[in-house]
Amino acid sequence: MLTVVTEDGSTRGGSLIDEIVREGARRMLAAALEAEVDAYIAELADEKDERGRRLVVRNGHHQPRNVTTAAGTVEVQAPRVNDKRVDEETGERKRFSSAILPPWARKSPKISEVLPLLYLHGLSSGDFVPALEQFLGSSAGLSPATVTRLTTQWQADRKAFGERDLSATDYVYVWADGIHLRIRLEEAKAAVLVVMGVRVDGTKELIAMADGYRESAESWASLLRDAARRGMRAPVLAVGDGALGFWNALHEVFPETRHQRCWVHKTANILDCLPKSAQPAAKKAIQDIYNAEDKEHAARAVKAFEKQYRAKFPKAVKKITDDEAELLAFYDFPAEHWIHLRTTNPIESTFATVRLRTKVTKGAGSRAAALAMVFKLVESAQARWRAVNAPHLVALVRAGARFERGELLERPETLAA
Secondary structure, eight states: OOOOOOSEEEEEEEEEEEEEEHHHHHHHHHHHHHHHHHHHHHHHTTOOOOOOOBEEEEEEEEEEEEEEETTTEEEEEEEEEEEEOOOOOTTTTTOOSSSSSOTOOOOOOOHHHHHHHHTTTOOOOTSSHHHHHTTTOOTOOOOHHHHHHHHHHHHHHHHHTTSSSOTOOOOOOEEEEOOOOOOOOTTTTOEEEEEEEETTTOOOEEEEEEEOOTTHHHHHHHEEEEEEHHTTTOOEEEEEOSSSSSSHHHHHHOOOOOEEHHHHHHHHHHTTTTTTGGHHHHHHHHHHHSSEEEEEHHHHHHHHHHHHHHTTTHHHHHHTTTTHHHSSGGGGGGGHHHHHHHHHHHHHHTTTTTTGGOOOTTTOOOHHHHHHHHHHHHHHHTOOOOOOSSTTTHHHHHTTOOOEEEEEEEEEEHHHH
């Protein structure tokens, strides 16, 4: 494209330098968005329908839109993804949402949100600096030295977070999961152990985060002991995958806390024991259990599943019957909270974009820097987390109120009498 430049170095649209910066920002943003979609599709390449067709494919590009940046307005045309998978919880189609440029974004996002994503996707500090320094709106510019200073500050923030007093905050429900991000931790098989909680007012909050082994009880015990030492009270209910070493650690540190197994993880484990031809019907039968009207109907659905599949697939049935009490625990709490308590979705959704990386870039950075980036990512996401449904009921749960069929049966004062 030819551009007419006047004697003072300006163009009809303004300074030539500004135009170059805007064009650079546009191109590099486009490259980042394409790379993000490529990673998403590559990670889900094995997701196929009954005919063997991939469920997640590219689907052209969205209509161009203008995004306001510090360098001015740039036109962006984001790639589009056709994701035909269905969310087991809601029954709705899953959707790809760019973490770099969300669908609703009309201005440049915060540096504290974008840089951690770029880092965790394996990009070095210099890869996106030339163009994104203007796109991200940093008046000082984003030189590698600036990124290093930010990383150092974020490490200090994470350290302060891990040392804060927890005695003034009461977490009634908690979710726990070990997230494999393929970032450079102490060992290749290490994960980021994450505990999120629901406060008495119904809001969600990150409680603790550390690197360790997902299946290791000692890794989880170390994290929970530290939280207890800093004043954390035993939660009423904990939600997690049955394979976690978390459960033995929870029994040691908070023995009074009840257990709830994650139905998403459990469903995947059950279906792995079945031939593909039997999976659709089995999946529907499993959904009948955790979507039942109440605990009594759920127990009947468990019996129906056992009767239908015990003869041919005893291992699949055993995965439910052996953990039935832990799988149905959420039915003893307010019905409004069931959708929150039967899976570890709050953690899964927060890390969905980052964990889709398929390659580990050499020189991805130190363990401390990687954990700091994960922390900043969660910290940014936390500002957008919604409170649980019927938040006023959380305090009643902590006070010991009894619920039957999801409805309040006895208030705490009745119990005390």
